[in-house]
Amino acid sequence: MSPHTKLISTFSLLIGTTITISSNHWMMAWTGLEINTLAIIPLISKSHHPRAIEAAIKYFLVQATASAMILFSSTINAWHVGQWDITQLTNPTSSILLTTAIAMKLGLVPFHFWFPEVLQGSPMTTALLLSTMMKFPPITIMFLTSHSLNPNLLALMAISSAALGGWMGLNQTQVRKILAFSSISHLGWMTMIILYNPKLTLLTFYLYSLMTAAVFLTLNTTKTLKLSTMMTSWAKTPSLNAALMLTLLSLAGLPPLTGFLPKWLIIQELTKQEMTPAATIIALLSLLGLFFYLRLAYHSTITLPPNPTNHMKQWHMNKTTNPTIATLISLSVLLLPLSPMILTSI
Template sequence: MNPQAKLICTISLLLGTTITLSSNHWVLAWTGLEINTLAILPLIAKPHHPRSIEAATKYFLTQAAASALILFSSMTNAWHTGQWDITQLTCPTSCLILTTAIAMKLGLVPFHFWFPEVLQGCSLTTGLLLSTVMKLPPITLLYMTSQSLNHTPMVIMAILSAALGGWMGLNQTQTRKILAFSSVSHLGWMSIILIYSPKLAMLNFYLYVLITAAVFLTLNSIKTLNLSTLMTTWAKTPALSAMLMLTLLSLAGLPPLTGFLPKWLIIQELTKQDMAPAAVIMALLSLLSLFFYLRLAYCATITLPPHTTNHMKQWHINKPINPLVATLVTMSIILLPISPTILTIV
């Protein structure tokens, strides 16, 4: 892609996200979401491959429908109450429509159908943007309207997302699809706690972004798109493969890694809110996603390919050196001991 075009897309992404995050009026928030959608489309379609074009088309249609629903929700609320403020969402119909629209934007079950296909059709760096940056504006809108939302649909969608995100990732061989279903599963954890403790949901989102960025950038460094390629990476970059294993286990939420912190706090908060059954269900469903994280970690570190001539001569290939990956991987692994400090800041 032309550097000028890439710069324009990046600036537009930052602008759209900033507008949505700082807006108090529904029309401004909607404008920011639209700028974001239009900025990411060229990045998705960049590889000039039929699958990329298909992914961009699916993304555009889904996001356009979700944006129309957000506008319809805000207009319905303004019609009933005369208010255009985001925090003044008091009409029950508007709340339900908005929940549906944001679920479509994020890729929550049952509106998750587009996300794995789109992620599979784009590059790893664009997939990272879709999994992290593009989820920030919708999550922020949910955060601002959390006091008005109906509990039941959110809890149902959260449990379904955790279940299907884990279940549908079990038989995947493409790393991008596995990470897409991982994202759906994590969104379930954020959604179930959002109404009871919005700050905890945002902490979960920040840590999810941190660990997912580490995984995506590590996979991008070792040029891995599927499990069969992942099996050969130990011969090239053993240290990076070992770090990838720890980062994946952190994404799974295993102690004593960083990813355990949000799951621990969410289960604790759900128990305080007399939602122990939901907490138990979410904890059990996380075992599904743990299986495919372990599968990825197993392929990255434990399976060694046959020592053919090609593999034995890979010691002189230039090793990928990326300080950003090193920083993100380190933070993804060792932040749990300073969790009291993190909670104080948040």
């Protein structure tokens, strides 16, 4: 891929995301989503491998269908209400159509099948964009329309996503697929709380993006794609692998790491809303995710292959760790212990 194409695609991603998150008009939000879809496709298929081309086509078909549903939903709502304001979503049919479309764009259950396959066919940096930045515009639309969405449908999709995201990640050996199911599971937590405390959904998304970026960039540095290759990376970058273990445990939501904060606050908010059964179910379902995070952490630090390297000091020859990765890992692990006052401002 030429540098100019990459620059144009990246710039278009920034423009599309900015247009969607800053607009109140349905047509402008839809335009931003379309720019995003068209901009990410060259980044998915840049290796020209058949799997990458297949991933790009799958992504395009799903996103085009979801965008058409958003346009259809907003048109029906404008027909009944008489305006195109995103916050004025009052028609029940439009609400259900929009919920379905956003679920398709995010990869919520039962529209999740495309997401692991697309991530598996994408390069590591593009997979990071798909898991974080590309989810921000749909979550923003869901945030703006949260007061009009169907609570039963959202709760069903949230619990199903938390369950299937954990369950289907158990038997995976490809790291990108494991992180895809991790993303689906986290989206379940965000969807569960959006009706009761939308700001908490955004906080969860920001912290999830922070931790996921740290994991993806670390794996990209160590060139890790499978669990078997993860075992060999300890001899090359032991300190980075130790930090990766802590980041994975933070992503699992273990105290006192950063990832514990959103889960703690979501369970607390659900309990306040007298939804103790839902809080109990979603907390128990997070144990499924904990298993494969522990599996990743175990492979990255504790397990060593019989002959790890031909050269005992091979890791000395590697380039130094990017400061961005060091900053992201520090925030992913130490944000909650270093700033307990964040709890009083939510």
